Amino acid sequence: MQEATGLVHKSPRLLGAGVHTAAPGKDYPSHAHTSWELVYYVRGRITCPVGDTTYDATPGTVLLTPPNTWHAEQSRTGYANRFLQVEAATTHPWPRLCYDDADHTLRRVFDALVRETESEELRKLLLAELDLRLRRAAATPPATPAEQLVAQAEQLFEERFATGLRVSQVAADLGISPSGLRAAFARLRNTSPLAALQAVRLRHALAHIRNSTLPLQVVADLTGYHSVSHLTRHIKAATGSPPGALRSTEFRKPPT
Template sequence: MQKATALMHKSLRLLGAGIHTAGPGKDYPSHAHTSWELVYYVRGRITCPIGDDTYAATPGTVLLTPPRTWHAELSRSGYTNRFLQVDATSTWPWPRICYDDGSRSLGRIFDALVQESAQPRADTDRLCTLLLGELDIHLRRAAAATEPTTAEKLVAQAERIFEERFATGLRVSQVAAELGLSPSNLRATYATLRGTSPSAALQQVRLRHALGLIRNSNLPLQAIASLTGYHSASHLSRHVKAATGKPPGTLRTTA
């Protein structure tokens, strides 16, 4: 673990941050810290005993362990996480578990804090203080919110999969199978909670990334199509024109 200088946010201090990766069956043994440990799971499926409770973690799950609480990670499939060591009172109002949203609001903060800790700059203290404050707000909101239903958790997990693998030719049927659902069940659940279909939501993720590349790069359309999960340049062009009313070439802002 790489540490940066202790960073202040009111009563919070970021003591360190890093990345941990383990293969299948490579468990992390039971241990405890004198500070809070906040862990964001990026990849894999993990069973985590924390104190008297046991949690199942998948990508986008955040587990928060208070000081002097014994905990471990049991690797079922191999996993990768981002971890933060934060100095705060043991009664700090954070949940023990929460879940990221489709925009990776929590994952983005974990990534940024890990990067700043690994490569500190002149303004790292200031940026990390802001990031830690933002993270604190998200976690307090999660603690105050009603525990998400099983359906809400499944939809949130589907949205995280869309964000992580939109460029791979991902199909909704594959996502449903990973979540232990039938495609029709996932479609019905998604329609109830989001008012749209999972295929439309996946298409929106692909289109958002494709439009970003069209507007801010000189990559050929075929390359952008390959990077964002479209079958061909013409397939990409049809979707861009349907969404914006303009062909991709008129949207380019770079020479």
């Protein structure tokens, strides 16, 4: 592949992929690989010494460690990640750190590469997509601290919306005050973190209602609403219709 610098970079080759989880305080000791290690953090807060630099990782953070570089993971809250071992030149034009977008594009590709165990052709296509997106990230100006903070909060909303998550918990996990998180959302998203969290819950609740026969109490439980009445109020305010009217005709109960 021809780069703007005139260098030709050989296409990366996937060597392995997997999932790693660790409890709080369960660190991964310092180690190095002869290949690149690409890690997507799904859950938790982790301090990651990589060579001479130390990074703080939260959900949506991607760390890319070149071959023969010593690195470790220090678990602050317990964590989970997706990791890839990839053969590529040490000079391959990837960033050392980047963040996923609001559509969770990078997580989708990481998850697909971890799951795909049968088709080598599909794995090559997925890795080619990831390569392109990471090189694009390397050419993009780094996100500001506030942009990183908001993106990380949005990742936590997606991960934990069904758990009764509170904005104050997210702020604490990100090491910021609730007022600081609200200010960042107001400036960058023109909304509040609570409204953003409620939008995630509403999206998932509507998907259940439109595509299943699940009782409303089950939908409420699955999407983090306190009660059926709480769920119903939010749906009616957002759509103008009660939940029953939004059921697909395929899933509506026949009149008795």
